[in-house]
Amino acid sequence: MARLPEYLRALTSLAEQGISVCSSEELAGAVNVNSAKLRKDLSYLGSYGTRGVGYDVDYLRYQIAREIGLTQDWPVAIVGIGNLGHALANYSGFGTRGFRVAALLDAAPERCEESVGGIPVRSFDDLDAVLAETPVAIGVIATPAGAAQGVADRLVGAGITSILNFAPTNLVVPAGVSVRKVDLSVELQILAYHEQRRAGAEELRGAAIAAAGEEQSA
């Protein structure tokens, strides 16, 4: 489930506050979900709570981390070291929780002289060589939209089966490869949509008041 990471984060936060046991209500409140949904999600992993008491924070934390797979190390390769790629390579939250930037790749040869956060930028042409040196489980695409599909094809060809795509394109990949897309502009557009609807509603209210006033005066 896509909610497990949220639960994990909330549990970590509780653990940092020194709380060792929590009820489903408390945890659900921290994640803003229904407590029944939370319990159902957790029961899918197994019976890790004790009735009448709640959940042991550390124990549940470990169980969720194990379920997600965070007990092992996940080497990540970032392709496209532009503004976003730089930011991702330097992102500290990356390192926490088992994820580790293992390689940086870029098509532009002039970028390959740099090194970001101690990791050298290699040419994307050397993909196979780089992957032979350091194993990579997850590929992150931070290239322009036009290059994304080609990069994805080569990553898949090199044996990568998990891709996080920041480029605004719908990647087509063979079955058995997971792709997750993060699209800044889509998020902004959704916000704009709601914002516009709010503005429109206000206008309507205003018009209704004006109409009521005219009716009054007529």
Added chain:
Amino acid sequence: MARLPEYLRALTSLAEQGISVCSSEELAGAVNVNSAKLRKDLSYLGSYGTRGVGYDVDYLRYQIAREIGLTQDWPVAIVGIGNLGHALANYSGFGTRGFRVAALLDAAPERCEESVGGIPVRSFDDLDAVLAETPVAIGVIATPAGAAQGVADRLVGAGITSILNFAPTNLVVPAGVSVRKVDLSVELQILAYHEQRRAGAEELRGAAIAAAGEEQSA
């Protein structure tokens, strides 16, 4: 609907290829959705297609853009000019489609001397003054997790009703304020989960084959 931006992008791509008319099947194929779903989504906006022919690309593009609210200008303020904030400020895809970086804010005074992409970084303490100078419709939070809730509170207090949150925290905001969250680490964890399940399945297959072999030899 959250799919409208995807449709819009696909339509723009078609328009760039010089295609002026397309059927729901073609468009649905480009977005990887069912054509019936696409038609129902579009019919929610109105009857913009012609039976037996399809949809006029430019006309539909305009209608969707109008529905989302992209026919107007959306000034955006970015709070937190660290690695990610820098990348966002320089992000070219930001400028396209009606979104415009109107202000950059940071709590650290030393950052306020810089200017990114021609826009000066102002102190977050001067939020109200900055918003008085330049109107802002959408606030983007690119701060560390600890500061995010405080920033959100101040943005809401200053009248902002749409927030895009990159910090790994669940913001609590009053009703009537839209929040969208982009969480890199959650996406990675979801990928790790699937990746681990694939690896586990392979192991199970291997174990099953081994067991079958043992059974054979036993």
Added chain:
DNA sequence: TGCGTTTTGTTCTCACGTTCACAAACTCCT
């Protein structure tokens, strides 16, 4: 030990979103 309280795990119901299937409508060709 036995009862009341608390909280989990689970079942049932319901609503939503997705998909199928078909009628209405438009174009093209004869």
Added chain:
DNA sequence: AGGAGTTTGTGAACGTGAGAACAAAACGCA
């Protein structure tokens, strides 16, 4: 002009996920 072929728009079935409600179980206290 009329029929064949396409494609939209929409009504009906289907499946999935969410919320409410309840039984089972653990703890505390008398």
